[in-house]
Amino acid sequence: MKKRNDSIRGYASLLLALSVFTLLASLVLAGSEPQGPTTITSAGSGRFQNNSGSFIIQAKAGNVTALVIDNKRVTEAWQGYYGNVTGTITLDDAGNFTLYDWSLPNPSGEIYASNGSVVSWSNIYCMNVSGTRSNTGDNGAGGSQGIIYNINGSQIELNFGINVTDKDGLNETFNDTYTDATGFRTGAITIDAVDGCSLAHPYTTEAYNSAGWQELLLSDNTSLVFTALIRENANGFQPGSTDTYDFQTLVLENGHVGSEVAVTNYYFFVELS
Numbered sequence: 091m092k093k094r095n096d097s098i099r100g101y102a103s104l105l106l107a108l109s110v111f112t113l114l115a116s117l118v119l120a121g122s123e124p125q126g127p128t129t130i131t132s133a134g135s136g137r138f139q140n141n142s143g144s145f146i147i148q149a150k151a152g153n154v155t156a157l158v159i160d161n162k163r164v165t166e167a168w169q170g171y172y173g174n175v176t177g178t179i180t181l182d183d184a185g186n187f188t189l190y191d192w193s194l195p196n197p198s199g200e201i202y203a204s205n206g207s208v209v210s211w212s213n214i215y216c217m218n219v220s221g222t223r224s225n226t227g228d229n230g231a232g233g234s235q236g237i238i239y240n241i242n243g244s245q246i247e248l249n250f251g252i253n254v255t256d257k258d259g260l261n262e263t264f265n266d267t268y269t270d271a272t273g274f275r276t277g278a279i280t281i282d283a284v285d286g287c288s289l290a291h292p293y294t295t296e297a298y299n300s301a302g303w304q305e306l307l308l309s310d311n312t313s314l315v316f317t318a319l320i321r322e323n324a325n326g327f328q329p330g331s332t333d334t335y336d337f338q339t340l341v342l343e344n345g346h347v348g349s350e351v352a353v354t355n356y357y358f359f360v361e362l363s
Contacts, residue, residue: 206313
């Protein structure tokens with residue numbers, strides 16, 4: 091058999107190459123809005139290498155041969171991030187000199203990745219891209235749904251070069267609904283089961299687990315805000331029990347033919363509790 095691998099496209103392609111991030115963030119007090127992390131440090135990025143070669147199967151006159159063929163290819167629509175979070179409540183002066191601080195050894199909260207640099211947190215609401223849910227629930231300050239992005243997700247997909255029939259589309263990825271009655275707060279907005287927010291489950295030990303990682307889809311009618319719920323020191327997507335992280339998230343990125351070298355900027359915010 092002859093097998094030849096594609097060369098790796100650059101880090102800038104931002105597909106499903108998973109990047110390790112460590113977030114060092116100041117605590118956002120209850121009722122305040124999410125803020126940018128103090129620092130973000132990348133520990134590298136990697137991606138699966140598509141196979142562009144071929145397998146040789148010999149043909150012999152008179153034979154009838156059964157084949158089982160499997161193919162694995164890199165998504166052209168998603169980038170993944172995962173990593174750990176630390177936090178501190180601090181009493182600093184204007185020069186960032188600390189009089190006293192309190193560390194958060196087990197932070198909880200959310201990591202937000204927005205495709206817009208500024209998020210209007212007072213207008214934040216849950217998006218439901220299944221096309222099966224009516225406009226009910228909190229849905230942010232004004233209750234408005236999908237002024238910029240189509241509620242069924244098709245316009246979002248077109249913006250990222252995704253065909254509505256693609257198996258790695260938005261609906262196929264955010265295929266569950268957030269059902270936590272207690273929920274969480276994004277600034278002054280409560281997100282809970284009433285909102286019917288579309289939900290994705292990044293994998294645990296390379297497998298889907300509805301009781302594991304949770305990522306919600308929010309918007310302020312201008313930006314998509316991918317929202318990962320922090321799980322302190324939880325088992326991640328890699329096999330084994332030593333790959334523990336605080337968050338895992340996927341974000342949309344167009345890496346389809348013609349856009350292979352294009353990148354999408356994502357702006358990270360954090361809200362710890």
